[in-house]
Amino acid sequence: TEGVIEGGEQQGFVITLDATGLPRALFEGEIVFTHDGIGGETILPLALQVSEGGEDEEMVIDLIDGWNISSAFVQPDPDDIIEITSDLVEAGTLLMVKNGLGRFYNPEFNFNNIWGWVVNDGYMMKVTEDCQLSIIGIPVEPDLPIELDVGWQLISYYPRVEVDAVVAFSGIAEVLEIAKDGSGRFYSPEFGFSNMGDLREGSGYMVKTVEAIELVYVVEEELARQSFPY
Numbered sequence: 001t002e003g004v005i006e007g008g009e010q011q012g013f014v015i016t017l018d019a020t021g022l023p024r025a026l027f028e029g030e031i032v033f034t035h036d037g038i039g040g041e042t043i044l045p046l047a048l049q050v051s052e053g054g055e056d057e058e059m060v061i062d063l064i065d066g067w068n069i070s071s072a073f074v075q076p077d078p079d080d081i082i083e084i085t086s087d088l089v090e091a092g093t094l095l096m097v098k099n100g101l102g103r104f105y106n107p108e109f110n111f112n113n114i115w116g117w118v119v120n121d122g123y124m125m126k127v128t129e130d131c132q133l134s135i136i137g138i139p140v141e142p143d144l145p146i147e148l149d150v151g152w153q154l155i156s157y158y159p160r161v162e163v164d165a166v167v168a169f170s171g172i173a174e175v176l177e178i179a180k181d182g183s184g185r186f187y188s189p190e191f192g193f194s195n196m197g198d199l200r201e202g203s204g205y206m207v208k209t210v211e212a213i214e215l216v217y218v219v220e221e222e223l224a225r226q227s228f229p230y
Helices: 086-091 220-227
Strands: 025-034 041-050 057-063 066-070 074-076 094-098 104-106 123-127 131-139 146-148 151-155 176-180 186-188 205-209 213-215
Touching: 025 146, 057 066, 057 074, 086 094, 086 131, 146 151
Parallel strands: none
Antiparallel strands: 025 041, 057 131, 066 123, 074 131, 094 104, 094 123, 146 213, 151 205, 176 186, 176 205
């Protein structure tokens, strides 16, 4: 709970999280590290995904040359960004990974301050050519809630089916200011405009809300339309 770290030195620590008795959900928290260095405070985010267990699943994400906003419906294990993207780095195709907080991984300079891949987050990835990223982990349910704060957020997409953006975000339309995809297409509920088309697995999305809210992707209406097109 307290101690001294001399300048130029480092101290590692292990946090053990016990999921016994917890319901199936994503739990998020923070460790607030108060110190006498620059800023006086460092916040370390924590995420605990509680599931029903089961076997790991492999997910393959298609990436196009340039910037992508990507996400996964599995919680990687291990969640280390460097390990997850190692095949892309070895192939020389990965230039940068960023999360919604501005933290990033730059393989060229061997720098990473992203604490780990969190299933509910989207990630901006820049690659030099079309390629694929394979992620192995525990799959989450398509209706698992995503906690949204006020303002901009980079989020994941859980459903395994393609759903029109207007339908997918209909549960939060009253507080959603705008949603964007990695190509700059957007959905504005206020103006009743969307050129985003369908949300797809493997893609991540940027959303801006005016209130904190839980997002649960709506898929029923889209499934009904596909089953009964007339």
